[in-house]
Each structure stands twice: as structure tokens, then as C-alpha cells.
Amino acid sequence: MGRGDGSGRLVSPADADDTGSGILHVDMDAFYAAVEVLHDPSLRGLPLIIGAPDGRSVVSSASYEARRYGVRSAMPVAQAIRLCPTARIVRPDFSRYRAVSTKVMDIFGEITPLVEQLSVDEAFLDVTGARRLWGRPREIGALVRRRIADEVGITCSVGIAATKHVAKIASTLAKPDGMLVVAASDTVDFLAPRPVRAMWGVGPKAAETLESRGIRLIGDIRSADPSVLERAVGGALAARLRELAAGRDPRSVQTQRIEKSIGHEETFERDVRDRDHLHSELLRLSDRVAARLRAAGWESGAVSIKIRFADFSTLTRSQTLAEPTSVGQRIGEVARSLFDDIARNDPVRLVGVRAERLHPAGGALGLWDEDEDWRRVEGALDQARSKFGTTMITRARHLESGHGRAGGLA
DNA sequence: TCTGGGGTCCTCGGGCAC
DNA sequence: TCTGGTGCCCGAGGACCC
Numbered sequence A: 001m002g003r004g005d006g007s008g009r010l011v012s013p014a015d016a017d018d019t020g021s022g023i024l025h026v027d028m029d030a031f032y033a034a035v036e037v038l039h040d041p042s043l044r045g046l047p048l049i050i051g052a053p054d055g056r057s058v059v060s061s062a063s064y065e066a067r068r069y070g071v072r073s074a075m076p077v078a079q080a081i082r083l084c085p086t087a088r089i090v091r092p093d094f095s096r097y098r099a100v101s102t103k104v105m106d107i108f109g110e111i112t113p114l115v116e117q118l119s120v121d122e123a124f125l126d127v128t129g130a131r132r133l134w135g136r137p138r139e140i141g142a143l144v145r146r147r148i149a150d151e152v153g154i155t156c157s158v159g160i161a162a163t164k165h166v167a168k169i170a171s172t173l174a175k176p177d178g179m180l181v182v183a184a185s186d187t188v189d190f191l192a193p194r195p196v197r198a199m200w201g202v203g204p205k206a207a208e209t210l211e212s213r214g215i216r217l218i219g220d221i222r223s224a225d226p227s228v229l230e231r232a233v234g235g236a237l238a239a240r241l242r243e244l245a246a247g248r249d250p251r252s253v254q255t256q257r258i259e260k261s262i263g264h265e266e267t268f269e270r271d272v273r274d275r276d277h278l279h280s281e282l283l284r285l286s287d288r289v290a291a292r293l294r295a296a297g298w299e300s301g302a303v304s305i306k307i308r309f310a311d312f313s314t315l316t317r318s319q320t321l322a323e324p325t326s327v328g329q330r331i332g333e334v335a336r337s338l339f340d341d342i343a344r345n346d347p348v349r350l351v352g353v354r355a356e357r358l359h360p361a362g363g364a365l366g367l368w369d370e371d372e373d374w375r376r377v378e379g380a381l382d383q384a385r386s387k388f389g390t391t392m393i394t395r396a397r398h399l400e401s402g403h404g405r406a407g408g409l410a
Numbered sequence B: 001t002c003t004g005g006g007g008t009c010c011t012c013g014g015g016c017a018c
Numbered sequence C: 001t002c003t004g005g006t007g008c009c010c011g012a013g014g015a016c017c018c
Helices: A031-039 A077-083 A094-111 A137-152 A164-174 A184-191 A204-212 A218-223 A226-233 A235-245 A275-296 A328-340 A367-388 A390-402
Strands: A023-028 A048-050 A088-090 A115-119 A122-126 A156-161 A179-181 A261-272 A298-309 A314-325 A348-360
Touching (some): A023 A137, A023 A164, A031 A048, A031 A094, A048 A077, A094 A115, A094 A137, A164 A179, A218 A235, A261 A275, A261 A298, A275 A348, A314 A348, A328 A348
Parallel strands (some): A156 A179
Antiparallel strands (some): A023 A122, A023 A156, A261 A348, A298 A314, A298 A348
């Protein structure tokens, strides 16, 4: 979901060069606020803040009218109200957003089967194979915008490029209600003058670190000394940023997404010091996590907890389970025991429980799987012995056992 | 001003196995 | 039998995304 105020909108002309650009990034404009306007048309044109009006909540989304006052997502609601006292505050209704999101994703699915949903309000579409049916990428982008406006009643912004990274940047620049096409041959020139913060994966911390070393623009990343870049942001991110800055992004549009963890966390209205209260909250969150695990047919191989104290310092603790589980009581026991091991009695503002290392219920991973693998290996060896004789196979086993757990092939 | 909730991924250090 | 090197796994913390 975009977080700007929509003042930098760009729209490519109808004959923009889209040669080699088959990836669309489609992002709904101020999605939660737009859905609330659909639900209650009297809100149209008003500054809207989506967020709980009480307690310690933050802004989930804001209409462009509210953004003009400096209201931004993730800002405390209390601060947003101070900036824009006339704004209407609307409590978020995620079931409503999911319902509208389904309609939008259905439209995408009718245009191409290669849809990667990133969140409730944005997706990548690979349209390289859809041209014969729907025309050039820029025509497909226009079609997407038209259909969402006509059939759903909200606006979106579209970025069209050769890679996901560039398409994503393009859609942000096109906001709101715009479309920006970047020809594959223009990729590097398009990226070079943009701030490093525009890159996917560069947040406030990384941007600050890079800027302190004189690396302010994406073009600076290309010319920067690799060792300087590595020291600044670490080897993995440095390598990735260099590739992205050069316009290379091999990631394809992924239609399948496998969840790796399921968790819940909650911030208390007031900080809590009472251990019994915290224990019962951990159990309650564990039950919710377990219910979602069972609904999805998953079991969890590890449990982690998150404790945020009143001073905002945050601890996480995790534990691998001897037996995978989707039972709330079991997850709750582990969560409680992890919590009890923390020797700190300060007031707590947030507790969270997360189930990790998910796999299908019934033991698709773990010891059973290792045994199955081993049986397969033995079976293959038996076959090989009968084919090649024992000596050669024994030699192969010897070599196999000679390399360590981490040693690779001998 | 005072920082939500749902996630993913990366880094680093310690333990451990070979 | 002991030891150092190597590299994986795990746990913790943090940055980042929407």
C-alpha cells in the first residue's frame, strides 16, 4: 500500500514504449479508505483516517485528503488527529477489505493466470503470455485500471516494467490513479536518479547508513566501491542492491505462496506487570494461533514469543518442539515456559505468540521423513548393488560417510 | 509524538558434529 | 585420543514490507 500523499503522479502516454516489459505491479490507491467510501458514500471527499480511535493504535490507511495534512500510515492515531482535527476516524474492518480484495484479484485472474498477490491491495501480474488475448502490456494495464474502476468502484495505480522491482517503483510514482510504463531498455536510466530509499528492501535504517557514505541515489550504488557497500549493509543486501541498481531482478511472478509462520500479538491498553495476567494472555494468543493452524491443516515445529516492555525494548524467545503440534494448550505451555525463563519483571506493553516451521499435519517433515529418505537411499543402494556389485557400492558409502554433516560431497 | 499487527528475511554468535 | 577447522543448525535480534 502506498504511503505518499499522491502529489507525484505520473501517467505514461498511450503510445509509451513497453518493449520487453511484461510485469505489471497493481496497487490500490488508499485502499482501506477507498473501501470505506464504497461502504458509506457520504465519506467521499472527506479527510479519512482508518484506525482505532482509542488506546495506542496507529493509522492503517488515510485518504489523500487526510494525507495533505501530513497524516501517514503507521503514525499514532492521536498524532494524526492533531494534524488533521477535522478528519473522520473509521475503525478498520478487515473482512470488508478482504471481500473487495477478492473481487480485485478475480479480475486479475481473468486477465492472466500468473498473479502474485503481495498483500490485500497489491499484486504482480506477468502478462507476457496474455498479449494475444488482451494486447500490449500498456493496453493490459489500461484494461486493469478500467475494470477495477467500473466493476469494483475504486482506483488503482499500475507500474509496467521488465522486472518486479522496477514495476513496483513505477506504480508508486504513478500514484494515485496513474500508470507508468518503463521500457526494458530504459531501466537503468529510470532507476539512476531515484533515491536509494525507493528501492524495495531499503528502509529508513539502510537508507541512513547508505546516505552517510554518500550513496544517495540508486545510480550511486552502481558506482560505489563494493567493499564500502558491503560494510554498510552487509554482504547479502549489498549484492542484491547492486543487482537491482543495474536493472537485474531475476525474481519471477510466483503464483504459489507457502506460509512459514502464523502468529498473533497484542498491545495492552495499559502496561501489565501481573504475571498471571500475562500468562493468561499468552494462553489466549496460543489458542488463536492453534485454531488457525488447525484450520489450515498445519502443525508447528517451533514456538516463539515476543515480549515488548514499557520502554519499547523487545525480547524474543523460541523453542523447537520435540513433537509438532497444533494444540493450543501445548503451544501455550511452551509460550509460558519461555516467558518464565525471562528474568525481567518490568511492565509489559505487548505480548505475542508465533508458530514457526510449519508443515502439513500428519508428519510430512521430521524424523518420519528422515526415515523415509533413508529407506529410499537403502532401496536405491540395493538396486545398485544388484546392478554393479557390492565393492563399488561399499566404496561409495565409505566416501559418503567421510564427509561431515556440513562437508558436501567427498 | 510515541510508536499496531501480520508477516519475511538477514545477520550474528554459540553449540555441535564431523 | 585430542585438537583445530569447517560449516550447519538454532536462537535472538533487528530491518523491512504492507
